Amino acid sequence: MTLDDLRVFVAVCRAGSLSAVARELACTQSAVSQHVKRLERETGVSLLERRPRGVVPTHAGRVLCDAAADGIAGLDSALRRLGDLVNGDSGTVRVTTGGTTVRHFMAEAVVAFRQRHPRVNLEFRTETSSRSCFDALAAGHLDLAWVTLGGPVRGIEQRRVVDLPWVLAVRTDDPLARRARVEVADLAGIRLIRLPQNSTSGARLDAAFTELGVRSSSDTSVADWDTALLLAELGLGHAVVPALPGRRVPDDDGPLRLIPVPGLPPLPVGWAVRRWDALSPLARTFADTVADSVADSVADSVADSVADPVADSVAASAPRRG
Structure with a gap:
């Protein structure tokens, strides 16, 4: 059992794929498999379970992976x-x-x-x-x-x-653009440019909406806050994003208005x-x-x-x- 064996094994457990680790290490899938097999011979237990779309660690594999990673x-x-x-x-x-x-x-x-x-x-x-x-x-x-x-x-x-407070990004010609602040109730029914569901910020915003009883529609999603602001500027919907450093809130300049939404829990x-x-x-x-x-x-x-x-x-x- 070598340090390289353990490193490769931890990488396989995290990636869930022998081939993905082989590509990352610029070696063959067989070479990656040999590292795992050597560990299995020395421990005397099966460490990986083969699935149709990759591998997952067995119970023994999770024990070894956690210890090795630490x-x-x-x-x-x-x-x-x-x-x-x-x-x-x-x-x-x-x-x-x-x-x-x-x-x-x-x-x-x-x-x-x-x-x-x-x-x-x-x-x-x-x-x-x-x-x-x-x-x-x-x-x-x-x-x-x-x-x-x-x-x-x-x-x-x-x-x-x-903690970053949330702001609503709207075009200057939007009726909400004249507000000094936006209440949570004002967000009901808006067409929202959504943050990724797998992102922590997107999940926190969705949870806040659910807790506060806010229902909104969405036909656009983005991978980051900057893209959400750009699409809001293009008129594809409203964006609720954190107040990022360097941006004035409220923002009276440019094609967008960034209006505070103090009723949402900060990020x-x-x-x-x-x-x-x-x-x-x-x-x-x-x-x-x-x-x-x-x-x-x-x-x-x-x-x-x-x-x-x-x-x-x-x-x-x-x-x-x-």
Whole structure:
């Protein structure tokens, strides 16, 4: 049993496919299978169950996968910290997040961090959802994940940075565009541009609508907040999205109006890591830099809002480092 055997086995369990892991590792499916077979010979139990569309771990396989994943993540973290000790202030910080997150949440922080640590290598890996970010983080190849916070995830620690209030994006010629704020009841019956059902932000918004008794129709869905805003601008419907850093709320300029919806529970976003106490000093510094920048930027975005509950909720729910 080798470390490579365990790494490959964990990757297969997460991907649910031998061929997918073979493509990722640029090797043959037979080579991937040999790693699993070697583990099965040494443990004396079947670790994978073959299905028509891939594989799933058996009960014994899940036990080994969980233990191996925890051990590999800890080892990788230790090796990176040793590398930072050797390299001094020239290590690497590895971050995973959604496609538009760096622009909205990290732009100023990346510049500030680079100015203070010019020799540090920043690596960004794009994922399509918070769930994918959690999986990539648990795989042990990354330091930090910027996510929409959800329920507890085994082996992952989450830390809230800021709560984003929701806004309604409408064209300036829409009857709702003249409002200073939109009540939840006003959302009933609107044609909504939906966020992905598999996204944490989309699920939280749907849950809030259900709890508040809001019914809306939808014939358009998008993969990210920016696309929702673009389609709203094109007149394909209304978009309920978080108040993103750098955008004024309300927004009196341009073809869109962004109107606060203070009756919706805000969206918590922040960092996820395997273990905060195991983060390298450089990764912790980057996380703190982003947290400070985001808290300031979101507060500034709503500073001119005429809807005091929105501005107050952001100011009150923007924790700093700690």
